[in-house]
Structure formats: structure tokens, C-alpha cells
Amino acid sequence: MPHTRVSSSLLATLLAVAAGSATAATPVTDKAPDITRQQPQIKKILAEISPKRIEGYVAKLVSFGTRHTMSETESDTRGIGAARRWIKAEMERCGAGTNLQVAFDSHIAPVSARISRPTEIVNVVATLPGSQEASKDRIYVTSGHYDSRVSDVMNYTADAPGANDDASGTAAVMELACVMSKYKFDATLVFMTVAAEEQGLLGARHWATQAREKKLNIAGMFTNDIIGSSRADNGKVDNKQVRLFAQSIPATKEMSDAIRTLVQTGGENDSISRQLARHTKEQGERYQKDFKVSVIQRHDRYLRGGDHMPFLEQGYAALRFTEPAEDFSHQHQDLRTENGKVYGDLIEFNDYDYIAKVTRVNAAALASLALAPGAPQGVKLRTDKLTNDSTLVWQANPEPDVAGYRVVWRETTAANWQGAKWVGNVGEATIDLSKDNVFFGVQAVDKDGNVSPASYPMPQR
Numbered sequence: 001m002p003h004t005r006v007s008s009s010l011l012a013t014l015l016a017v018a019a020g021s022a023t024a025a026t027p028v029t030d031k032a033p034d035i036t037r038q039q040p041q042i043k044k045i046l047a048e049i050s051p052k053r054i055e056g057y058v059a060k061l062v063s064f065g066t067r068h069t070m071s072e073t074e075s076d077t078r079g080i081g082a083a084r085r086w087i088k089a090e091m092e093r094c095g096a097g098t099n100l101q102v103a104f105d106s107h108i109a110p111v112s113a114r115i116s117r118p119t120e121i122v123n124v125v126a127t128l129p130g131s132q133e134a135s136k137d138r139i140y141v142t143s144g145h146y147d148s149r150v151s152d153v154m155n156y157t158a159d160a161p162g163a164n165d166d167a168s169g170t171a172a173v174m175e176l177a178c179v180m181s182k183y184k185f186d187a188t189l190v191f192m193t194v195a196a197e198e199q200g201l202l203g204a205r206h207w208a209t210q211a212r213e214k215k216l217n218i219a220g221m222f223t224n225d226i227i228g229s230s231r232a233d234n235g236k237v238d239n240k241q242v243r244l245f246a247q248s249i250p251a252t253k254e255m256s257d258a259i260r261t262l263v264q265t266g267g268e269n270d271s272i273s274r275q276l277a278r279h280t281k282e283q284g285e286r287y288q289k290d291f292k293v294s295v296i297q298r299h300d301r302y303l304r305g306g307d308h309m310p311f312l313e314q315g316y317a318a319l320r321f322t323e324p325a326e327d328f329s330h331q332h333q334d335l336r337t338e339n340g341k342v343y344g345d346l347i348e349f350n351d352y353d354y355i356a357k358v359t360r361v362n363a364a365a366l367a368s369l370a371l372a373p374g375a376p377q378g379v380k381l382r383t384d385k386l387t388n389d390s391t392l393v394w395q396a397n398p399e400p401d402v403a404g405y406r407v408v409w410r411e412t413t414a415a416n417w418q419g420a421k422w423v424g425n426v427g428e429a430t431i432d433l434s435k436d437n438v439f440f441g442v443q444a445v446d447k448d449g450n451v452s453p454a455s456y457p458m459p460q461r
């Protein structure tokens, strides 16, 4: 069976190279920082994430009756206006004495398919500025939507508790802001709760469009949407995993030159969102060993969408967290009981230990990304000579604490990195593996061992 022989010999090569038989163009003299350890700061952050506080946030959000985007805004106890003023006040209260900056981001949405009168759409955005000059313009966003709905998406008066969709994600973001604002990161973190997701992703789209116009470097975005319950509609409980939806390449009519080159080299599974997903899975599972980050290789569930989509449309890396098996009788439903079955997004269906676990995955990923250097730029594979080894080149990272670079690789059918080689603080390395048989990536590593997501190499002619 020649096919089997080829595969096993390739795997043997992968393992041999992983053990250190690769050759770098420049001799490796710098010692590799320990990139596999748990960082004390990240461990502390995860330990501080509180299911009890998350439960309190969800209960308060549900108490506003409805948070429909067109619901009333004058009352202090009912409707979306009261909800957003409370979210802002609560993040300011918890972030007091830190550098956390909380602000409304508001615009008027005109009448459209899901907006029956011009409506003010207000996001609540909390920003924790990065502390390293070379990294503070690199931004990571985590988001949840605080608006809610019932069966009729235009019904803005009926009770719409939205305990799972999406008080769960909103509470996770508030908890992350509360805990993480007490710590320092090189890059900037944005904790965002948005409105009008249910009316067509209007809040997130407004922010993402502005970000692109202002040329903001959003290096990664997460939406947390329906992360509240570990119980499927068949009653089965699975509190050991979360789904992480990750787009390959955008389904546009026209292909950009960059996407075309990605496809031409077989890099559909190495889009920026897939690289972010690999990093998130690795970091999430490193710090929370009994909880799996199940990467789903599509942008969202069939015919569904979320607030990561406007970010994807703007060319940013963006992912969606959602519980493993949804109970659709608890989403987008009028509150009622039919034949003994309870319908509605009620608070009693949430599992706060589960929401805390998903929140910790966010925290591990966000903290590791914001402590690490950015992914290397200008990564290329030399193709000027036909050889059976592979020479990668890249630009030097700008961060002053970069210790060097790591080349990673995997077989073309594998989802996650299988081999890695520390190559030191160089801009070029040769690995004794054929670029035609594996996928490569290059990561930047700082002196504390914080590692960036991998960058996919484009061909250099």
C-alpha cells in the first residue's frame, strides 16, 4: 500500500523535525522562551471569573422585561434604554480606578425591513488601552448583543427575557471587562455589548464599518451569542465544550488577489479567522484542561448569523462562540406553555458554571493575544529554486520584547499544528520538509513566551 507508506514516512519526518533536526538559515543561538507554560497573569484572570457575578448580570438584564431594539427608552426599569444605561454604569463601577473607558456608540437607523421607525441604536463599548507603544494600536474585540426578541421580530412590547440570547454573551463581556481591566496588556482590548443584532446586526455593523473607515487594526474579534445553556432540546447535558465558528474564505462574488493566492496555494484552511481559531483553541484548552473548544469550520450555523459577520465583511478575523446544542424552543419565542411544553428564553434554562467556562476561554484567548506580539507580517515561502526543503522569510516584528520566531507546520489534511521549530531572532529559516507536502506558519514569540497566532506564507517568486 504505497499511499500508507508515504503518509507514515511523512509523519515520521514531521516528528523527527519536531524533535529538532531542522536547520535554520542562521544558527539558533538564542534560547527558546518556554511557550507551553501557563502564564501566572492569565491563570489569575481565569480564577477571578465568577459564575455568581455572571448570574447577577443576567438576572438584572432579564429584569428589564424586554430589551427589544425599538422598545421604550424613557423608563429606568423597563426597555432597552434602561438596559444600556445600566450596562454602562455597571462597567464604569467595576472598572473604576483602572484605565477602562466606557462610552456609548450611537447612531440612528432609518426605516428598513426590521426597523419600523427611525431608531437610535446604541452600543456600549468599554476600551482597555494597551500599554506598549508598539502594540497599543492592535485591537482585540469581544462582544455580545444585549437586545432581545420574541416570535415576531417586530414585537417591541411583549416580555422578551433573552436570558440566553443574548444576556449570556452580554454578561460574559461585562465579566471580562470587570476582571481584565485590573491587569495590563500590550495590545488594546475592547469589551462591547451591542444592540439591534436581532434587527439585522445593525449595532455591530455600525461599529465594524467605522473601524474600517478609521483604519483600525482589529487583529481579532469574538462574538459570544447563545452561550447560556449546556442542555440540548433532548435533555442531554454537555458542559464540556463550546462551538467556535470560524470562516474559511468569504463567499463573495469577486475574489480579491490575496484570497486568490490563498486558494491557489491550498490555504483555504489558513484564513486569518482559522488562524485565530487555532490560537483560541490552543490557549483556551491550555488554561481550562477539561473544556474543549470545538472549532466548526464554517462561518455560522446554516442560515443563521451573528455580530462577527459585519467584521468578516470588513476583512477582519472574527469568530462566534455558541453552546454545543441549542434548544430552539427557548430562542426567539413568545413566552407560553403548549401541551405542557414551556417556550421562551427564560432565566431558569441558563447554566452559570457553563457561561463562566466560555467566559474563561475568551479570557485565555484575549489575554494571550494582547500580551503577545502581533502575527508576523510579510511571511513568504521562497519558490525561486525548486528544492525539497522550504525556506521561509518574514519582516521583523516592531515590538521591543520580541525574542524570536517559531515555524509551525502540519500535514495538509490536519486541522492543528503538528510540528514546531524555534528558529531564533531571524528573518529567514529553512526547514527540512517540502512546502508542497505540509502547511507552514510563522509565529512571533516574546521574552515571556507569549506567542502570536501563525501567519500563512504566500509564495515569493
Ligand SMILES: [Zn+2]
Binding pocket: 145, 165, 166, 197, 225, 226
Ligand atoms: Zn443572538
